[in-house]
Amino acid sequence: METHPLVIDAFAGMDQRFAAPAKQATRARDLTYDGRGAWTTAGGYRRIIAGTSNPFAASGAIESIHFFSQHNGSRRWLVYIDGSGNLYTFNPSTAARSGSPGDAAKDRTGTTITRAVVTSPWQRSQSACWGDHFYLINGINRPLVFNGYWWDYAGFSGPAGSPSATAMDYPLAVDSGGGGTDDVWHIPNTGLGPTSEDSTTDYICAYRYRVSFVNSRGQESPLSQPSDLVTFENKGGLTSQGQGRHFARISLPIGASEVVARRLYRTQNINDSNGDPVSGRGEVFYFHSEIQDNVTSLYQDSLPDGFLGSKVDDLNYGAWPLSAKFIAPFKGRLFLTGAGNSKVYFSRPGYPEMFPPENELDVGDANLGPITGMYATRNALVVFKARAIYLVKDAGNGVFQAQTLTREVGCSSPNTIREVPDLGLCFLAGESIGLLQGALEQDGTPTKVLNLAIPLPYTMRRLNRSALINACSAVHHKDKEWWLCVPTLGKADNNLVLVYHHEIGEWTYREKYPIASILETPDHRGHLYFGSYAESTSRAPDGVVNLGIMVYSRGWQYKGASTAIEPMYQTGEFTASPFRPMRPKGLILQSVLHGNNDLTVQVYSNRSATGWFTAAMTQDQQYIFDPLPVYGTAVFDGATTLYWQDARVGPQRFDFENVDAGPVTDCTVVFSPASGTRLMSLVAMTLEIASDDPRGKPMSAAS
Amino acid sequence: MANEYRQNWDENGNILDPSMWLEDNNRLAGEVNGGLDRDNFPANTIVSTEMSGGDFVEVQMDSTNTAYSPDRTSTDWQGGSAAGATGLAMEEWVGEEDEHVDVHFNATWSWNGSTSIYEAGSTGNRPTQTDPNEQYYDTVELRLVVDGNVVATLGPFDDGAEYAATYGVASIQLPSGNHKATAECRCARRSIQSGSLRGVCTNTITFTARSLVVLERFR
Numbered sequence: 001m002e003t004h005p006l007v008i009d010a011f012a013g014m015d016q017r018f019a020a021p022a023k024q025a026t027r028a029r030d031l032t033y034d035g036r037g038a039w040t041t042a043g044g045y046r047r048i049i050a051g052t053s054n055p056f057a058a059s060g061a062i063e064s065i066h067f068f069s070q071h072n073g074s075r076r077w078l079v080y081i082d083g084s085g086n087l088y089t090f091n092p093s094t095a096a097r098s099g100s101p102g103d104a105a106k107d108r109t110g111t112t113i114t115r116a117v118v119t120s121p122w123q124r125s126q127s128a129c130w131g132d133h134f135y136l137i138n139g140i141n142r143p144l145v146f147n148g149y150w151w152d153y154a155g156f157s158g159p160a161g162s163p164s165a166t167a168m169d170y171p172l173a174v175d176s177g178g179g180g181t182d183d184v185w186h187i188p189n190t191g192l193g194p195t196s197e198d199s200t201t202d203y204i205c206a207y208r209y210r211v212s213f214v215n216s217r218g219q220e221s222p223l224s225q226p227s228d229l230v231t232f233e234n235k236g237g238l239t240s241q242g243q244g245r246h247f248a249r250i251s252l253p254i255g256a257s258e259v260v261a262r263r264l265y266r267t268q269n270i271n272d273s274n275g276d277p278v279s280g281r282g283e284v285f286y287f288h289s290e291i292q293d294n295v296t297s298l299y300q301d302s303l304p305d306g307f308l309g310s311k312v313d314d315l316n317y318g319a320w321p322l323s324a325k326f327i328a329p330f331k332g333r334l335f336l337t338g339a340g341n342s343k344v345y346f347s348r349p350g351y352p353e354m355f356p357p358e359n360e361l362d363v364g365d366a367n368l369g370p371i372t373g374m375y376a377t378r379n380a381l382v383v384f385k386a387r388a389i390y391l392v393k394d395a396g397n398g399v400f401q402a403q404t405l406t407r408e409v410g411c412s413s414p415n416t417i418r419e420v421p422d423l424g425l426c427f428l429a430g431e432s433i434g435l436l437q438g439a440l441e442q443d444g445t446p447t448k449v450l451n452l453a454i455p456l457p458y459t460m461r462r463l464n465r466s467a468l469i470n471a472c473s474a475v476h477h478k479d480k481e482w483w484l485c486v487p488t489l490g491k492a493d494n495n496l497v498l499v500y501h502h503e504i505g506e507w508t509y510r511e512k513y514p515i516a517s518i519l520e521t522p523d524h525r526g527h528l529y530f531g532s533y534a535e536s537t538s539r540a541p542d543g544v545v546n547l548g549i550m551v552y553s554r555g556w557q558y559k560g561a562s563t564a565i566e567p568m569y570q571t572g573e574f575t576a577s578p579f580r581p582m583r584p585k586g587l588i589l590q591s592v593l594h595g596n597n598d599l600t601v602q603v604y605s606n607r608s609a610t611g612w613f614t615a616a617m618t619q620d621q622q623y624i625f626d627p628l629p630v631y632g633t634a635v636f637d638g639a640t641t642l643y644w645q646d647a648r649v650g651p652q653r654f655d656f657e658n659v660d661a662g663p664v665t666d667c668t669v670v671f672s673p674a675s676g677t678r679l680m681s682l683v684a685m686t687l688e689i690a691s692d693d694p695r696g697k698p699m700s701a702a703s
Numbered sequence: 704m705a706n707e708y709r710q711n712w713d714e715n716g717n718i719l720d721p722s723m724w725l726e727d728n729n730r731l732a733g734e735v736n737g738g739l740d741r742d743n744f745p746a747n748t749i750v751s752t753e754m755s756g757g758d759f760v761e762v763q764m765d766s767t768n769t770a771y772s773p774d775r776t777s778t779d780w781q782g783g784s785a786a787g788a789t790g791l792a793m794e795e796w797v798g799e800e801d802e803h804v805d806v807h808f809n810a811t812w813s814w815n816g817s818t819s820i821y822e823a824g825s826t827g828n829r830p831t832q833t834d835p836n837e838q839y840y841d842t843v844e845l846r847l848v849v850d851g852n853v854v855a856t857l858g859p860f861d862d863g864a865e866y867a868a869t870y871g872v873a874s875i876q877l878p879s880g881n882h883k884a885t886a887e888c889r890c891a892r893r894s895i896q897s898g899s900l901r902g903v904c905t906n907t908i909t910f911t912a913r914s915l916v917v918l919e920r921f922r
Contacts, residue, residue, distance in 0.1 A: 046708075073740075074740045074741050074742070075742070091742070092706045093706060093742040093743065524733070524738065525707070527708070551708055553709060554712065555708055555709025555711050555712050555727070556712065557712050594718060594720075595716050596717075597717060628718040628719075630717055630718050631717050632715030633716075634719065644721045645718070645721075646720060646722050647718060647722070677714060678712070678714060679714060
C-alpha cells in the first residue's frame with residue numbers, strides 16, 4: 001500500500017491549543033532541551049544531605065530558602081526557615097558533610113532567634129544582600145540582618161527615648177578660701193552659656209537635648225523628642241563661688257540589645273543676653289558627642305556652644321517600616337514596600353537601615369490591588385501590584401518617581417519574578433505569565449508586557465488562584481530553563497513545575513517536585529536548590545515524605561528517594577480531513593540512540609483517551625546494524641573491539657496497524673522510555689500514513 | 704557551596720557516552736582547578752597528618768655552635784665559603800619551582816681583648832691617619848648573600864661590648880634551580896667620626912651560636 005510521510009523535522013515544546021501544529025507537544029513531561037535539538041530526559045532531585053538519617057526530619061515544611069555570600073563569594077550560606085519558624089544558616093560544604101541541619105540563628109549574645117511562619121498562602125520571608133550583610137524580612141517580625149557571624153535586628157522601629165537633663169550647681173567651684181581666680185571660676189572652653197567677669201552681669205541660659213541610638217553597622221535611629229528645657233543663670237564675677245558657667249547632667253535612655261552607641265544632640269543657648277528665648281533656636285540641634293556604649297546612663301555636659309558639631313536635620317533619620325514585606329537594593333539605597341499601603345519606602349543613600357520620613361513614593365491606584373512584588377533591573381525598580389506595573393526611576397538628586405507602565409497586567413506571585421536571560425523580566429500574572437521586555441528606558445526600545453502562557457491555556461485554567469502567592473520560580477542557567485512552580489486546583493502547595501526553555505521559547509512540565517521555595521545559587525556553580533514541603537504523605541505530591549533542602553541534577557536517578565523520573569512526549573495532532581481520513585501505518589523516529597533500554601510508543605487517534613495498543617510498542621534504542629556496547633555489560637579490557645562513542649542520532653522504526661480504529665482524522669503519538677528505565681532523547685519523526693479513502697491520496701496534515 | 708553533584712546518571716543498558724562522563728569530570732575540574740576556596744577547606748578539613756612535608760613551604764637551616772674566628776688581619780668579606788662547621792654560615796638548596804624565599808640569620812659573637820678605641824696620633828694601634836682628630840675602633844660587619852646578591856647588611860658593630868648578637872632577615876623572589884645563601888663577615892678598624900676604613904683590627908672576634916634559616920614559599 002502506498003504511504004505518504006507526514007514529517008516533524010524538529011520536536012517543539014507544549015502547545016495546548018486545539019489546532020496547534022503537530023510539531024508542538026500536547027504534553028511534554030520531565031524533558032529538557034539539550035541544545036542540539038533533542039528533548040532528553042530531565043533530572044531528578046535529592047536531599048542535600050545524603051544518607052538514611054534526615055537532619056531536616058523535625059523541621060517541617062521549609063518556609064523559604066535564601067542565598068547569601070560574603071567576600072566576593074568566598075563565604076556562602078543557604079539561609080532557610082523551617083516550618084516551625086526556626087532560622088538556619090546552612091553551609092553545604094560543612095553542614096552537609098556533618099549531617100547537620102545548619103546553624104540555628106543566634107544574636108550576638110547567643111540567644112536563638114525564630115521567625116513567624118504563616119501556614120496559609122503568603123509571600124514568605126524576603127531577603128536582600130547589601131555589602132557583606134544579609135537582610136531578612138517577613139512583614140511580621142522585626143527585620144533581621146546577618147553579618148556572617150550573628151544575627152541582629154535591622155534598623156530601628158522608632159526614635160530613642162527622650163533624655164532628661166538638669167542643671168548642675170556650678171563648675172568645679174570648690175575653694176576653701178571663698179575666693180578664686182579666673183582659672184577656677186572661668187575655666188576656659190568649659191561650661192554652658194556665656195559668662196562675664198563683671199559681677200553685675202548675669203546670663204540666664206536654656207538648653208534642650210535629643211538622643212539617638214546607633215547599631216553596630218553605624219545605622220542611626222530617629223532622634224528622640226527633645227528633653228525638657230534646662231535653665232540656669234551664669235552669674236558674673238571672678239571672686240566668689242557660684243560665679244561662672246554651669247554644667248548640665250543628662251540622663252540618657254538605654255537602647256535594646258542591638259544598640260552599641262548613642263549620639264547626643266543639643267541646642268545652642270536658646271536665650272539671648274537678656275534671658276529671653278530666641279525664636280526657633282530651641283528647635284535647632286547640633287551634634288554634641290557619641291557615647292560609645294549602651295550602658296552609661298548619666299552624662300555630664302560642659303561643652304560650650306562653639307564646640308558643637310554640625311546641625312542635624314532629623315529628616316535624614318527614620319524608622320524601618322516594620323510591616324514591609326518586600327525588599328530590594330537599588331541605586332545605593334534599600335527599598336521596601338508591601339506595608340499594607342501603596343507606598344514604596346527608600347533608605348538614605350548608603351544607609352540601608354535608615355528610612356527618612358520624606359523618602360517614600362505612593363504608586364497610587366489603590367483599586368489595582370496590593371503591591372505584590374518588587375524587582376530591581378535595568379536602571380529601574382519594577383514595582384508590581386495585583387493589576388499594574390510601575391517603574392520607579394531615579395530622577396536625579398535623590399528624587400525618585402514612579403511611572404505607570406501598565407494597569408492591565410500585574411503580578412500574583414512575588415517569588416516568581418525573575419530575570420530570564422535574553423528575554424526580560426518574567427513573572428506569574430494570575431491568568432497569564434508576564435514577560436516584561438525592553439530597556440525600561442525611553443531610548444527607543446519598546447517596553448512592553450507579553451504573555452508567555454498563550455500556549456498553555458489548559459494549564460493556566462488549572463492553577464489554584466487562591467494560592468498563587470505561594471508560587472515561586474528560578475532560572476536554571478545550566479539547562480537554560482526557567483522553572484515556574486505553581487499550585488493547581490485542590491492544592492495550596494506548588495505541585496506543578498512549568499519549565500520554560502528560554503533558549504528556544506518552549507514549554508514543558510514536571511510533576512512530583514515538592515517545591516516550597518527555590519533558588520539557583522548565583523555563584524559559578526549554579527546549583528538549583530529548593531526547600532521541600534513534603535512533610536506528610538497527603539501533602540507530598542508523590543505521597544512520599546521527604547523534608548529538607550533538595551538539589552536538582554540530571555545526575556540523580558530519582559525524584560527524591562525512589563519516585564521515578566517519567567519522561568514522556570506526546571506529539572501534537574496530525575490532522576486530516578474527515579472527507580479524506582488517514583490510516584497511520586508506522587513511524588520513523590529520529591532520536592539519540594541510547595542503548596538497549598527500550599523506547600515505547602503508543603498511538604491515539606481521534607483524540608481518544610484509549611491507545612491503539614494494549615501494551616505499548618517497544619524497541620531498543622540502538623542502530624540495528626551497528627549496536628554499541630552498553631553500560632553494565634561491556635568490559636573494556638583491550639581484548640575486544642568495544643569502544644567508546646558519543647551518543648548518535650539514528651532512526652527507529654515502528655510499524656503498526658489498527659483495523660478497529662475508525663476513520664482517523666486526528667492522530668497523536670506518545671513516546672516514553674520503558675518502565676524502569678529513564679533515558680530518551682527525541683529529535684524528529686515521520687509518520688507514514690495511507691489513505692483511508694479508496695478514491696485517492698490523503699490530504700496533507702498540518703506539520 | 705563547594706559541593707558538586709553528579710551531572711549525569713549512567714544506567715545499565717545505556718551506551719557508554721563519554722560526553723556524559725566528561726561533563727562530570729569537567730565539573731570537578733572546574734571546582735579544583737583554580738576554583739578552590741574556603742568553602743572547599745573549612746576549618747579542620749585538612750590536618751597536618753594529611754599533608755606531606757614540603758607541600759607549601761620548605762625550611763633549610765645551617766645552625767651551629769662551633770666557634771668561628773675570621774682573619775682579623777684581612778678586611779675582606781669572609782666566612783661564607785663553608786657551612787657553619789668551618790665557616791660562618793652557608794646553605795645550598797635546589798628550588799623545584801620558582802619560589803619566594805625568606806632568609807633569616809642570627810649570630811652571637813665575642814671580642815677577644817679590651818675595648819679598642821684609639822686616638823689618631825697616639826702610640827700603638829695607630830694606622831696611617833689623615834685626620835689627627837679621628838678616633839678608631841675595631842668593628843665587624845655582616846651581610847646576607849643569596850646567589851651572589853647582597854640582600855641584607857648588618858653593622859658595623861664595634862667591640863664596645865665583649866659579647867654581642869644580631870639578627871637579620873631578607874626576602875627575595877627566586878627562580879627554580881640551584882641556590883646558595885651565605886652569611887659573611889668583615890673585620891676592620893674604622894673611624895668613629897666617618898666610619899671609613901682605617902686598617903685592620905687589633906682584637907680578634909669569635910662567632911659562637913649562629914643560624915642561617917632559609918624559608919621557601921611556593922605558589
